[in-house]
Amino acid sequence: MHAHGTTSELFRRIETSFLRQGMMQHLGVQLLRVEPGLCELALPHSERVTQQQGSFHGGAMGALADIAGGYAAMTAAGSDSEVTTVEYKINFLAGFTSGQLRAVGRVVRAGRRIIVTTAEVTHLDPHGTSTACAVMQQTIMVVAKTY
Numbered sequence: 001m002h003a004h005g006t007t008s009e010l011f012r013r014i015e016t017s018f019l020r021q022g023m024m025q026h027l028g029v030q031l032l033r034v035e036p037g038l039c040e041l042a043l044p045h046s047e048r049v050t051q052q053q054g055s056f057h058g059g060a061m062g063a064l065a066d067i068a069g070g071y072a073a074m075t076a077a078g079s080d081s082e083v084t085t086v087e088y089k090i091n092f093l094a095g096f097t098s099g100q101l102r103a104v105g106r107v108v109r110a111g112r113r114i115i116v117t118t119a120e121v122t123h124l125d126p127h128g129t130s131t132a133c134a135v136m137q138q139t140i141m142v143v144a145k146t147y
Contacts, residue, residue: 068105069117
């Protein structure tokens with residue numbers, strides 16, 4: 001029995017797209033949670049995501065926030081659609097040299113063509129302490145799915 005638009009179906013739809021992203025696979029990003037208007041990702045600390053001083057690179061943090069917001073937006077787009085980022089602005093709040101980052105993307109407003117999202121990036125240390133790391137606001141455009 002398949003209910004249309006269940007959370008598990010939504011997760012599978014987002015996961016299918018996510019697994020096609022070579023950069024996310026290279027960085028070791030994990031898709032944790034998908035709900036209508038929300039996506040959560042994790043990024044473990046590794047040598048793939050550091051800058052010269054050993055902290056998470058801002059580019060990796062930006063990519064993580066971008067993807068979290070983008071997939072939150074995709075949950076609000078038609079199932080035959082994809083999305084692409086038009087613009088985002090990110091503020092970096094703190095840097096960390098271990099643990100993992102979590103990014104939660106949320107839809108602020110979903111129109112037919114343009115979707116506005118935010119993402120909050122937090123750091124989780126090995127003891128489970130969570131600290132705000134970055135905040136992002138993003139403009140997403142709904143586009144045709146080409147695969």
